[in-house]
Amino acid sequence: MDDRTLSPHARDLDLGAVRHDWTRDEVRALFALPFPELIFRAQCIHRMHFDPTEVQISTLLSIKTGGCPEDCAYCPQSARYDTGVKAEKLMSLDAVLAEARAAKDAGASRFCMGAAWREPKDRDLDQVCAMVAGVKALGLETCATLGMLTPEQAHRLKASGLDYYNHNLDTSPEHYGAIITTRTYRDRLDTLGHVRAAGIHVCCGGIVGMGEDLEARVGMIATLASLPEHPESVPINMLVKVAGTPLAHAGALDPLDFVRTVAVARICMPKSVVRLSAGREDMGEETQALCFLAGANSIFYGPKLLTTPNPERDRDQRLLDKLGMVPME
Ligand code: SF4
Numbered sequence: 001m002d003d004r005t006l007s008p009h010a011r012d013l014d015l016g017a018v019r020h021d022w023t024r025d026e027v028r029a030l031f032a033l034p035f036p037e038l039i040f041r042a043q044c045i046h047r048m049h050f051d052p053t054e055v056q057i058s059t060l061l062s063i064k065t066g067g068c069p070e071d072c073a074y075c076p077q078s079a080r081y082d083t084g085v086k087a088e089k090l091m092s093l094d095a096v097l098a099e100a101r102a103a104k105d106a107g108a109s110r111f112c113m114g115a116a117w118r119e120p121k122d123r124d125l126d127q128v129c130a131m132v133a134g135v136k137a138l139g140l141e142t143c144a145t146l147g148m149l150t151p152e153q154a155h156r157l158k159a160s161g162l163d164y165y166n167h168n169l170d171t172s173p174e175h176y177g178a179i180i181t182t183r184t185y186r187d188r189l190d191t192l193g194h195v196r197a198a199g200i201h202v203c204c205g206g207i208v209g210m211g212e213d214l215e216a217r218v219g220m221i222a223t224l225a226s227l228p229e230h231p232e233s234v235p236i237n238m239l240v241k242v243a244g245t246p247l248a249h250a251g252a253l254d255p256l257d258f259v260r261t262v263a264v265a266r267i268c269m270p271k272s273v274v275r276l277s278a279g280r281e282d283m284g285e286e287t288q289a290l291c292f293l294a295g296a297n298s299i300f301y302g303p304k305l306l307t308t309p310n311p312e313r314d315r316d317q318r319l320l321d322k323l324g325m326v327p328m329e
Contacts, residue, residue: 042263059103064115083244112143129160136161154198172219209239209253225268238279266295
């Protein structure tokens, strides 16, 4: 990029370099930038590594809903909260493959399968591995989110054709205890390490709007950006407040603070796909457009995200058409 196109602040930056030594002070300073400067830097970096008109499209299917023993304060699938979500059995292979075919026909390039488990039992993993192999054979990228994994389980998933594993850090290490008590931050980092060691791509991000302060958002991004390898996908979720969960009445997050979080994630993890994830149903088109300008380049397609609503496909298509954006091949 021609240096003359950059503002005086941005010209001083080693723009777009992949670093793993982000300090909290540096990340905090990014959050504190004037909004136009922050978005400008995020845009410059985004265009170094991606076509800004392209959006990667994933579909997420809940293959095992509800009844989870964990106590994640945002989650309607925890058995500890009365949210009206019924515990269901693991879906059949045929039913999952039918959903995957429909997702492919609707333009998805990646198919994510989510199960509400603390960790998979080995007999459940046999069935999930068959699903992964079947979805892969359809020509889709595969992703799963099944809770904590052992090294052996990660290797089995890899052998069955799993491309990505989602396991979010959710928030900063300091704020974590206010959100989840049934597993530790260290447990999460260990699972991410097992996934990496098995050669599976990592999908890992967090949730904002959970009553956290700015420092928690700083800590979350600094932790993600300091992992030995950046996650290939970084979902940034806006809390969906579900009645019956402890966070049902969390204070609203200013949409511009959400956009800032996306922009800082883009700057700190230049080559990662940043996914505008849960919470889009309640977001205006303007906020989503700002997120794309801030460097988001992936969305989930489909009417539901596990158990919470997501914009209908044609509403998404209209927005992409209005913005002149297209699905990433
Ligand atoms: S987020 Fe996952 S682990 Fe936590 S309660 Fe929900 S389904 Fe269980």
